[in-house]
Amino acid sequence: MENAHEAVAEHAANAPTAGEYIVHHLTHFNSTGHAQSAVIDFSVINVDTVVFSILMGILGLFVMWRVAKSVTSGVPGRMQAAVEIVLEMVNNQAKGIVHSEESRKFVAPLALTVFIWIFLMNSMDFLPVDLLPSLWQAASGDHHAFLRVVPTADLNGTLGMSIGVLLVCIWYNIKIKGLGGWVHELFTAPFGSHPLLYPINFAMQMIEFLAKTVSHGMRLFGNMYAGELVFMLIALMGAAWAGTATGAFLWIGGVIAGSVWAIFHILIVALQAFIFMMLTLVYIGQAHESH
């Protein structure tokens, strides 16, 4: 990458260095217009993440809604069959994990939503890394405008969803066990009911909830963030062809690496969406079980 960096810097003085390119690509288009400086600042909102996640949500739900409107119990069309396959898969997983039929009326559609939505948001990674940012820069007239198109490569996006799952878990904990029952469980599980063990149990439970939620969100974020970063590095390698003797090979290398990574990424996109959905079901299923 150092070669690419130098080559790009030498031959196009106004072009960004590799480091600048990546930092620019990893900066959100937010409500302030510049990179967020504080680690946590709830006065800022990432417009790109919100817009693209809502767009993907609407796209996924619109397609499924259209299928649901014209659904037939006779011979299904291809689109209906495709939606049915996903729905049946999610429904079977939900049946295996969440044993309460009443809960499944909400949990199974939730899992389906999560799967489709995350799949589509992850799929934004398949677009060329510079395509939408360049279009946005041209459209907005600002050649330094920031834009990140993969909502799941934003920690806010994934943690938002995992906290949503946490809230659902707390809701079902209280609904199934009663508020008293749940509080009792918080203090007596996993080690047993003894006053000396209450603080330890409670601490363990809190750590468990925190770890579940953070790892749930972080896992998806980490995968998509890393995937996005690798696409950027491959783009840099492809861009390094300009004017160097080894450049042509780098360009070819960029094409090959880009293709390989994009194909491999199909797996990651689907797998991470599936994992997030499965963990959602598992955590909600755990909320139904008494220790």
Added chain:
Amino acid sequence: MNLNATLVAQLVVFFILAWFTMKFVWPPIVKALDERAKKISDGLAAADRGKHDLELATKRSAEALREGKEKASELIAGADKRAAQIIDEAKSQAKVEADRIVAAAKAEIEQEVVRAKEGLRERVAELAVVGAEKILRREIDAKAHADILSTIKQDL
């Protein structure tokens, strides 16, 4: 990697999307799937029933065929027997009739014989009277000796 209000927005969107799916997407599709599953199981059951019915019908038709054959052979046997009986009856009737006819003929012949004898007797008597008349014309009066002649006639 910074946290901000996007998290809250995502959280809200998450629940809105889930609610929408629960309300408008999931129920109709699941309903259709359940209906189709029922249709298929009904269809399979109907096919099984049809197969079973076919088996029964085949069995029934074979039974009917067998029964028909039995009845037909019974009928034929009955008819044969009856025919033989009729023939026998006819034979015996014919025999009776023939005997009757023969007997009648015999009786008639006997009668004829009697009548012929009678006629002959008369004729002989007449001839005898004529002969006697011719012989006795001269000396015997037919009227005076009529009782003697009738006695002779009786002995003939």
